[in-house]
Amino acid sequence: MSALETSPELRGTSAVDNSLKGPVLFLLISGAKWLILASILGYLVSWKSHNPGFLNGCELLTIGRVQAAYTTAFLYGFGCNISFAIGLWLIARLSGTPIGHGLVLILASICWNLALTVGLVGILMGHLNAFEFLELPSYVAPPLFISSLVFSIWGILCFKNRTNEITYAAEWYLVAAFLAFPWINLATKTMLFIKPSSGVVQALIASWFANNFLWLWFGSLAIAALYYLVPKLLSKAVLSYNLAILGFVLLIFVGSWMGAARLVGGPFPAWVITSGIAASITMVAFFVITGINFFGTLWRNRKSHSENGILLFVWFSSLALLISGLLTAFISLRGVAEVTQFTIFLDAHRFLIFYGVFSMAAFAVVYYMLPRLLERDWPMEFMICSHFWLAFVGTILLVVPLTLGGWQQGAAMLDATVPFSEVVRHTSYWMVGRSVAWIFLSLGHLGFIMHLFVMLKPECGACFEELTRIDSEKVEGTEV
Amino acid sequence: MKSFGALFLIVITGLTTSWYSLLVVTADKLGPGNLNSSVSFAGEDIVVHADEGLAARGKDVYLEMGCALCHTQQVRRPGYGGDLDREWGSRQAVPRDYLLQKNVILGNKRQGPDLSNVGARHDATWLYVHLFRPGINSEVTTMPDYSFLFEKKELDITPSSNALQLAGNDTIEEGYEIVPTKDAEALVAYLQSLNLDYDLPESRRVR
Numbered sequence: 230m231s232a233l234e235t236s237p238e239l240r241g242t243s244a245v246d247n248s249l250k251g252p253v254l255f256l257l258i259s260g261a262k263w264l265i266l267a268s269i270l271g272y273l274v275s276w277k278s279h280n281p282g283f284l285n286g287c288e289l290l291t292i293g294r295v296q297a298a299y300t301t302a303f304l305y306g307f308g309c310n311i312s313f314a315i316g317l318w319l320i321a322r323l324s325g326t327p328i329g330h331g332l333v334l335i336l337a338s339i340c341w342n343l344a345l346t347v348g349l350v351g352i353l354m355g356h357l358n359a360f361e362f363l364e365l366p367s368y369v370a371p372p373l374f375i376s377s378l379v380f381s382i383w384g385i386l387c388f389k390n391r392t393n394e395i396t397y398a399a400e401w402y403l404v405a406a407f408l409a410f411p412w413i414n415l416a417t418k419t420m421l422f423i424k425p426s427s428g429v430v431q432a433l434i435a436s437w438f439a440n441n442f443l444w445l446w447f448g449s450l451a452i453a454a455l456y457y458l459v460p461k462l463l464s465k466a467v468l469s470y471n472l473a474i475l476g477f478v479l480l481i482f483v484g485s486w487m488g489a490a491r492l493v494g495g496p497f498p499a500w501v502i503t504s505g506i507a508a509s510i511t512m513v514a515f516f517v518i519t520g521i522n523f524f525g526t527l528w529r530n531r532k533s534h535s536e537n538g539i540l541l542f543v544w545f546s547s548l549a550l551l552i553s554g555l556l557t558a559f560i561s562l563r564g565v566a567e568v569t570q571f572t573i574f575l576d577a578h579r580f581l582i583f584y585g586v587f588s589m590a591a592f593a594v595v596y597y598m599l600p601r602l603l604e605r606d607w608p609m610e611f612m613i614c615s616h617f618w619l620a621f622v623g624t625i626l627l628v629v630p631l632t633l634g635g636w637q638q639g640a641a642m643l644d645a646t647v648p649f650s651e652v653v654r655h656t657s658y659w660m661v662g663r664s665v666a667w668i669f670l671s672l673g674h675l676g677f678i679m680h681l682f683v684m685l686k687p688e689c690g691a692c693f694e695e696l697t698r699i700d701s702e703k704v705e706g707t708e709v
Numbered sequence: 710m711k712s713f714g715a716l717f718l719i720v721i722t723g724l725t726t727s728w729y730s731l732l733v734v735t736a737d738k739l740g741p742g743n744l745n746s747s748v749s750f751a752g753e754d755i756v757v758h759a760d761e762g763l764a765a766r767g768k769d770v771y772l773e774m775g776c777a778l779c780h781t782q783q784v785r786r787p788g789y790g791g792d793l794d795r796e797w798g799s800r801q802a803v804p805r806d807y808l809l810q811k812n813v814i815l816g817n818k819r820q821g822p823d824l825s826n827v828g829a830r831h832d833a834t835w836l837y838v839h840l841f842r843p844g845i846n847s848e849v850t851t852m853p854d855y856s857f858l859f860e861k862k863e864l865d866i867t868p869s870s871n872a873l874q875l876a877g878n879d880t881i882e883e884g885y886e887i888v889p890t891k892d893a894e895a896l897v898a899y900l901q902s903l904n905l906d907y908d909l910p911e912s913r914r915v916r
Contacts (some may be wrong), residue, residue: 281853432735642791
């Protein structure tokens with residue numbers, strides 16, 4: 230990043246960056262705050278799950294509620310705020326179009342975060358829904374939907390008014406994400422809360438949502454980020470652009486079917502489950518394509534680039550994408566799902582997708598974006614690498630024990646001669662690994678946030694000065 | 710994929726196809742239009758369970774407490790998973806079983822056992838004690854205490870009929886008793902109502 234000042238793209242894109250500076254910084258700071266809360270809640274959930282005596286008997290902090298609050302803070306608080314920020318910046322950069330009416334975006338961010346805060350308090354008070362990733366109380370759904378719609382419309386309009394003639398692969402995924410997010414929310418919430426469908430289809434709707442929320446929203450954004458960053462950081466094109474088109478079509482037409490595979494064995498017609506399994510297996514092609522384009526490109530050029538923190542995040546995200554994708558197909562198989570269903574194996578898998586793939590890619594974009602947005606380098610470059618290694622160790626420590634422990638849990642549950650209490654006892658040992666992992670993850674987050682605030686200090690200072698200036702003017706005004 | 714129109718069409722067609730074919734079609738096939746909540750089988754008229762009265766309130770408590778994040782309510786078919794071997798039910802659960810429920814909570818985690826038939830396994834006394842302090846009934850458990858669903862009351866001349874019977878280390882100080890709150894009563898009523906004690910024509914079928 231030392232070559233930043235000489236970068237020719239900087240001058241041409243400063244109008245784009247300036248138009249987005251306010252909203253993006255606002256979203257980033259909000260995301261950072263949620264990340265602190267998510268880390269605390271994540272640790273709390275983890276600790277309570279193997280040590281139920283901790284903060285026992287407190288209604289607000291019952292494990293079910295804390296877990297729902299954690300998922301919400303992590304995915305909707307940190308994940309979505311960061312998604313909106315990087316999504317808008319990437320699409321504006323790639324389209325070469327400044328974004329208009331930034332104030333509306335800031336208002337939408339305020340609305341999103343206020344509604345989320347109300348929702349989170351609601352969850353702790355017991356107003357939660359029992360569907361995965363849909364725990365937020367239904368009364369905060371309208372403001373959340375409206376604000377997400379604002380981000381989507383702004384992103385899509387930016388693409389429509391693009392001045393760059395070429396359309397990049399990253400842009401397809403960004404447009405897909407911005408279209409999919411309001412779509413899946415509207416479809417799901419209508420069928421679950423506005424005009425509830427009766428019977429088991431509720432569980433199918435929820436699992437359709439969970440899959441699309443992970444892959445078509447977070448997944449699309451992560452893939453867009455990688456399609457942007459891999460060529461930028463290596464100054465080399467990805468291996469196959471033609472395959473990228475096929476991959477995109479696969480994700481939209483096949484990827485959106487994968488959710489049903491999770492319901493295997495449940496009270497559903499066989500064709501519903503089979504469609505999910507078939508989709509998950511077909512999607513191996515998609516993950517091989519992204520594997521070739523990201524991992525392959527990185528590997529082929531592994532000697533030609535210097536070590537840099539952002540690239541480490543990109544490496545990890547690419548690898549996690551490949552592994553989590555292949556795992557999706559593996560655990561969709563009926564014989565495998567018989568073991569892994571209902572176990573902590575699935576927690577590990579979900580975490581790998583959200584954190585290993587999405588968050589790692591998002592951190593990389595944030596580290597890449599801010600110096601360009603603020604036109605200065607990160608104050609402490611070594612912090613980027615430290616953050617990566619903490620996140621790396623944390624992810625491994627979380628995913629590996631939960632995967633192994635989940636397999637053991639599932640195998641033991643299958644064997645009816647093993648008493649259930651024994652299953653519980655063995656599983657809780659593995660879950661200690663997760664608590665250790667959260668210490669590493671939290672330290673990484675703390676470093677990231679501190680670094681972010683040091684980076685933003687001049688902006689915050691300027692903002693503060695402006696506020697105090699207005700205040701003193703007001704005071705003077707009243708005195709006169 | 711250069712134009713916005715093409716991209717828009719691909720994404721919206723893809724999502725609409727999976728939404729319609731998977732959700733709308735299934736909602737119709739498994740909904741009240743195609744499935745009846747009452748059915749004649751083996752000479753008996755059977756109506757599937759609905760959450761009614763105190764149990765309906767209890768289901769709200771079940772949701773509020775986040776029970777569904779660790780417990781499932783689905784017995785898988787014979788030969789798939791150990792649900793029947795573990796005696797979590799005497800038959801598999803089928804779509805019709807859930808037809809009259811406002812909120813269907815199949816669940817996707819088994820940190821605790823499946824609760825589809827918990828009403829058949831345990832009586833109210835056991836359930837109250839278990840909610841108050843799970844460690845009393847189960848030697849190894851990661852379930853937290855739901856003691857906030859109970860009140861500590863000064864003992865009257867005659868103890869309350871619903872006071873918890875605690876023994877050994879778990880007894881409380883003399884002159885007091887532990888009684889369930891309205892929420893605990895509703896929750897236990899709900900848990901007791903969880904019992905698939907009827908057969909349906911399709912429930913014996915092995916898919």
